[in-house]
Amino acid sequence: MSRHYAPKYDETVAWIRSKCPPSLQHVHIAVICGSGLSGLVDSVDKDREKVVIPYKDIPHFATSTVQGHPGNLVLAHLNSIPTAFMVGRFHFYEGHDLALTTYPVRVLALLGVHTLIVTNAAGGLNEAYVPGDVMAIKDHISVAGLGGRNPLIGANEERFGPRFPAMSDAYDPDLRRTFFRAVKELGMQSIAREGTYCYVAGPSYETRGEARLLVQAGGDAVGMSTAPEVVAARHAGIRVLGISLITNRVPYRPVPSVSHEILGTPVPPAEKNQAPEQVVNHEEVLEVSAMRAKELQGLVRKIFELLPPPPPTRSTH
Template sequence: MSESIYAQAAESANYIRNLLPEGLKNPGVGIVCGTGLGGLTERLDQELLFELSYKDIPHFPQSTVVGHAGKFVFGFLGEKRTSVAVMSGRVHYYEGHSIQKVTFPMRVMKLLGIHTAIVTNAAGGLNDEFSVGDIVVLNDHINFPGLAGENPLRGPNQEEFGTRFPGLSEAYDLPLRKQIHLSYKKLQLTSEKRRLHEGIYVFVSGPRISFETRAECRLLRALGADVVGMSTVPEIIVARHCGIRVLAMSLVTNISVLEPGPGGDSPIVEEMDEEGLRDFLAAGVANHNEVLEAGATAAKDLQELVRQFVDDIAL
């Protein structure tokens, strides 16, 4: 990049700020909506609302994934009318963006005045106690690409944002996690269909045409991961580098397949024709349409939980 990341983020933030209506220029809470969860924007006060496509913002990366609208929406959320900046859709590393571009929006949010970020995603469940539709509050993560050197803080440190080596042992803010559990109880969402857990998210780079292999899922689970996905962790790292408080939640939209596949010499396989084999192997395999369907079904509860949480943390 010919300009520093800070200079580019400042240009983007100034561009957005100059377009915002007077009442929306100072958002304090930033919300990142994962796959299928962009409907939160419909919960905003529709009387004073401002939308801006990512493609119109200088230096801003563009999303290409189904279920991601690719726009910033600014407005007021909840009974206490908290000013928020909502990212309806995010960009992913697997789309071909650099890890710095993937996390660029978080730096822009910092320069817009965001002090608290709520980051959501659709994820595969690795923990056998989780079900499709459950919500998982993240309390830690495993950054697989980061362990191999693909870290958003790699390269010259952006001193204007934060220190060279930010601590991540408490990346997922404990007071915010405490509050989300209280908000959940207040809404009485507790049910077999919409349970709230805490857990560890493992970030993999993707793309996953068939999602993780069975062996990979068993490996990730053995390492202690509860959910797996292709986003969020780089954003969390940059948010903490910038001094933004973070609450992150995964919506379990599919259950990863951990059981070993059948052997080619298995008696049950020998008795099946080609069509039977296809049906047998398809059982339980995740796909993007499944993610979208599960996200749509559970989205209303997650949106209501976010709304309640924003009201509860409002000053």
């Protein structure tokens, strides 16, 4: 991350704390709400303090421009745990540098966050997945990161973590176990999955050839967020639970040929009896998110009830 942002973290943290009562001066858990998942914040304890701060008012924050991303930082209690909700996130495709996209994650670390629950709406690559499934992320493939778009590029911020942080354990296994315990208690086994999330820069959806490449690489779902936030969080020593709501099937069969229609050549064998695949659109993403909103709220609350003890604290000041 660029040194350009280094002097601003403490200023942002101090400003946020100036808006909070004593019980929310330090938060322990953060939840990043993906497209259409802003309803997760409705799970907070109704009888405790709640602070809502628009991103546009927070010093050095960007603003979210995407439909389904309201753009508020909400500090409240969930199951009596001081929690920060990012209701909407920033994306590289909005024109933000990744240093700015992941800036809130480092602010959250300085606010005391030791556990991050990051959610997203994602397209299903795995043939077994259907819209409405909920996937615990066990690994990710950052296509943009492999191409040089990593939020840690630039001078290392030693106060957060080492120059070369490991990502082979990016998604905490104990938190994933907690996810599936919550799933079992709520009777959601039929829609629960566990798989690998692929991060692409967007904002265009994938071509069929690109989708096939991701499938061959082991991807189960694909989206335009999450991986940069997870990299920044793990660099700061924050443990991560990633949850993808599968909102659509990603078309990945070869694009149908048309040459035979004109030249009379044989139809390629792979295309015979091939059913048409639906084109992806953002409205579909929001519709499925709305359909699963209440269940996801219940799942997040149950996860909070079952959370394992936090890791030993490590100061980032």
